[in-house]
Amino acid sequence: MELKAGISPTIETQQLEVNLGPQHPSTHGVFRMIATLDGETIVKLKPVMGYLHRNHEQIGERITYIGSFPFTDRLDYFCAMSNNFGLALAIEQLGGIQASERGEYLRVIMAELTRLVNHTAVIGFLLNDMGAFGTPLLYAFREREKILDLFEAASGSRMMCNYVRPGGVREDVPEGWLERTRAIVNAFPRFLDEFEKLLTENEIVQQRCKHVGVLSKELAMNASVTGPMLRASGVNYDIRKVDGYSIYPRFTFRVPLGTVGDVYDRYYVRILEMRESLKILEQALKGIPGGPAISPKGQAIGKAPRTFRPPKGAAYGRIEAPKGELGFYLVSDGSPQPYRYHVRAPSFVNLTVLEDLCIGHKVADVIIILGSVDIVMGEVDR
Amino acid sequence: MNSLDQLFVNANAFLLGLLPVWARPWISILVRLSVIAVLAPAIMMYLTWIERKIIARMQNRFGPDRVGVYGLAQPLADGLKMLIKEDIVPRGADRLLHLAAPILSVVPAILLFAVLPFGRNMIPADLNVGLLYFFAVSSVGSYAIFMGGWASRSKFSILGAMRSVAQIISYEVPGVLSVVAVIMVTGTLSTAGIVEAQAERWFLFTPWGFVGCLMFFLSGVAEVNRTPFDMPEAESELVAGFHTEYSGMKFALWYMAEFLESFAVCAFTVTFFLGGWHAPAVPFWTLALLLAIIVGAGTRLAIPVRGAGVLAMLGAGALWGAQPIPSWIWFFAKTYALIFVLVWLRGTLPRLRIDQLMGLAWKFFLPLGLVNILAAGLWTQFPFPLGTAAAALLLIIAGWLLVRANAPQSLQPQRVYVFAD
Numbered sequence: 001m002e003l004k005a006g007i008s009p010t011i012e013t014q015q016l017e018v019n020l021g022p023q024h025p026s027t028h029g030v031f032r033m034i035a036t037l038d039g040e041t042i043v044k045l046k047p048v049m050g051y052l053h054r055n056h057e058q059i060g061e062r063i064t065y066i067g068s069f070p071f072t073d074r075l076d077y078f079c080a081m082s083n084n085f086g087l088a089l090a091i092e093q094l095g096g097i098q099a100s101e102r103g104e105y106l107r108v109i110m111a112e113l114t115r116l117v118n119h120t121a122v123i124g125f126l127l128n129d130m131g132a133f134g135t136p137l138l139y140a141f142r143e144r145e146k147i148l149d150l151f152e153a154a155s156g157s158r159m160m161c162n163y164v165r166p167g168g169v170r171e172d173v174p175e176g177w178l179e180r181t182r183a184i185v186n187a188f189p190r191f192l193d194e195f196e197k198l199l200t201e202n203e204i205v206q207q208r209c210k211h212v213g214v215l216s217k218e219l220a221m222n223a224s225v226t227g228p229m230l231r232a233s234g235v236n237y238d239i240r241k242v243d244g245y246s247i248y249p250r251f252t253f254r255v256p257l258g259t260v261g262d263v264y265d266r267y268y269v270r271i272l273e274m275r276e277s278l279k280i281l282e283q284a285l286k287g288i289p290g291g292p293a294i295s296p297k298g299q300a301i302g303k304a305p306r307t308f309r310p311p312k313g314a315a316y317g318r319i320e321a322p323k324g325e326l327g328f329y330l331v332s333d334g335s336p337q338p339y340r341y342h343v344r345a346p347s348f349v350n351l352t353v354l355e356d357l358c359i360g361h362k363v364a365d366v367i368i369i370l371g372s373v374d375i376v377m378g379e380v381d382r
Numbered sequence: 383m384n385s386l387d388q389l390f391v392n393a394n395a396f397l398l399g400l401l402p403v404w405a406r407p408w409i410s411i412l413v414r415l416s417v418i419a420v421l422a423p424a425i426m427m428y429l430t431w432i433e434r435k436i437i438a439r440m441q442n443r444f445g446p447d448r449v450g451v452y453g454l455a456q457p458l459a460d461g462l463k464m465l466i467k468e469d470i471v472p473r474g475a476d477r478l479l480h481l482a483a484p485i486l487s488v489v490p491a492i493l494l495f496a497v498l499p500f501g502r503n504m505i506p507a508d509l510n511v512g513l514l515y516f517f518a519v520s521s522v523g524s525y526a527i528f529m530g531g532w533a534s535r536s537k538f539s540i541l542g543a544m545r546s547v548a549q550i551i552s553y554e555v556p557g558v559l560s561v562v563a564v565i566m567v568t569g570t571l572s573t574a575g576i577v578e579a580q581a582e583r584w585f586l587f588t589p590w591g592f593v594g595c596l597m598f599f600l601s602g603v604a605e606v607n608r609t610p611f612d613m614p615e616a617e618s619e620l621v622a623g624f625h626t627e628y629s630g631m632k633f634a635l636w637y638m639a640e641f642l643e644s645f646a647v648c649a650f651t652v653t654f655f656l657g658g659w660h661a662p663a664v665p666f667w668t669l670a671l672l673l674a675i676i677v678g679a680g681t682r683l684a685i686p687v688r689g690a691g692v693l694a695m696l697g698a699g700a701l702w703g704a705q706p707i708p709s710w711i712w713f714f715a716k717t718y719a720l721i722f723v724l725v726w727l728r729g730t731l732p733r734l735r736i737d738q739l740m741g742l743a744w745k746f747f748l749p750l751g752l753v754n755i756l757a758a759g760l761w762t763q764f765p766f767p768l769g770t771a772a773a774a775l776l777l778i779i780a781g782w783l784l785v786r787a788n789a790p791q792s793l794q795p796q797r798v799y800v801f802a803d
Binding site: 016017018019024025037040127130131132133134135138139142202204205207208234236238241254255256257258259260264265268269272362363364365 | 437440441442443537538541545610612621728729730731732733734735736737738797798799800801802
């Protein structure tokens, strides 16, 4: 028998291959990780995706441009509004549609509310992965439900909103909706303070999260990781600032950046982002004008989707979705259906660095690293 | 000795008195056995209900409330469901061990009740080695867990079982060390004797007793795999750890063992450090008065509720002021208070990682336990103010040094977050 340094010759050790998933309580859906363990330490980790593949892109090429909106709801089912927003931007670019002023404001309000929904839920799930028995998750859900009620009042559905359209939004918000939103936005910092008081300084949270799953700046940029995960590694890249799409340049807000790029930074950057989102929401709720919620052209194609035949060409509409850069790439051949329809899903791209983050850590860390990457399988597999 | 206090003892004596003399010892054994056999499942069932209700309150939920009033029949419904569920044994599993393991884990959990002094003169078996018996029996559980994990033929099970054995063995050491001080002071291993020795002063109110109590309780929490030490069954990592592959009644047995051991940890903490069935030295009416004031001052309650609460407290104070509260009520009250703490921990804390958990046992609890024995020695050797002060000083210094030595340096600096525009 060969002698290896550090291993006693009388003990023969063997690596253990464990299948985490596809049915596992903490893989956030049907995601599978084939982990090779040496004791409890991860030696190799192979992510396996595709269990939730629903042919999203192919379906998008067979139906009208507007017809894809309900399907985008199901991509990242936590952030239906942002997904609609991304597709709407791409279609607007393709067809040269101008959105109405009120529509733009409503879209931004919805997108930022979605960011609050997503980040609260993700932090709750992260703590759940850490072993807190549901309490932080249910605190997060309490606030999330309030915002989902707003979505329901505006769009008729809590999660599958199907609300944003090229040129604005499908329907104007009902009466009193803006006041309700203002009340919720004003009360939200109190919840964040409470949440932070329980988590940020918590000894166990710090012990579990700090210096775990460190993502270096270089790797993050090379792997084209985006969103809070990239910013936690200290890269200043926020599409709301870089692209200045929609009416974001009108609002003053800052982009929080982490320094280490570990799980803790990813957690805290999300908290800080929520606080910045609240600033945007306050400004948007103050400045929202009257008028139609959708521009005439947008309304026309919404009523008769088959009449919308954009000129030949390609468009890429991207937004800063809560999880990162969400892009919709559309190629038109002049027919009512897109010739090519592609989604750049942030969860999917962010997941590619999973193995690099996990190697050398313990099994328990893999779960929280995965939790901090923030994936939704609907978006990863499409 | 009032009658209520000795109610069960007298009833037992009366019943035995009706029998012929030769049958008395046998029937006496039978009575004790059946009391435990009835009490243990009942305690377990309602522990699940208590836990679910309390955690639900902590999480803005209602908890079980469909079956019976306040969901009180939920444990019965669950038990029935478990009984009629299909028992699935994985292919390739060791069927015999797979069956034996949950049984082997429940038996010691029930056996622990034998040396538990439930009240004055109410101990099923007053062994003169009761404390040793407690540690011996409680450590059998780790065999059962490993057996179950191994027999399941599942990687999650075996990982959970390995973690569990490592954890239980590690935490037994500080657990035993924390009780060594109690043995030194009382000079007995009998649980009844230890409770008797706390008649004037609960050991919690001595420097070494305070530290020992915390250590014993936390080690116990770790030994029965409860949050934040629930590594072996970490549901977010290992699905369900060592009992992943169990279903039906076998699964219920695992749960029963876990809950009974949780109860036993709380009960033995009460026995060793919180004065067992002894009432606090302060008379009850002061406590009732205090509670009445607290309830009366609670501005968030409705006026009628407050009034009723105050009256109930004052009434209880007057009633129990006239005659002392039965010792067994004190015992159960203290035990359930500790169980509330367990549930509270579960509802609040995330889980530690396995290496951090081991570090806590070996780097913090073990040295502190040794220092604690020295502190107990000082406390017994020197008269009151000097001994107490010396022991307290020693423990504070040792605790501070250990915290300093164990605090991970890398967690110290406050993180700075840059805001880009």
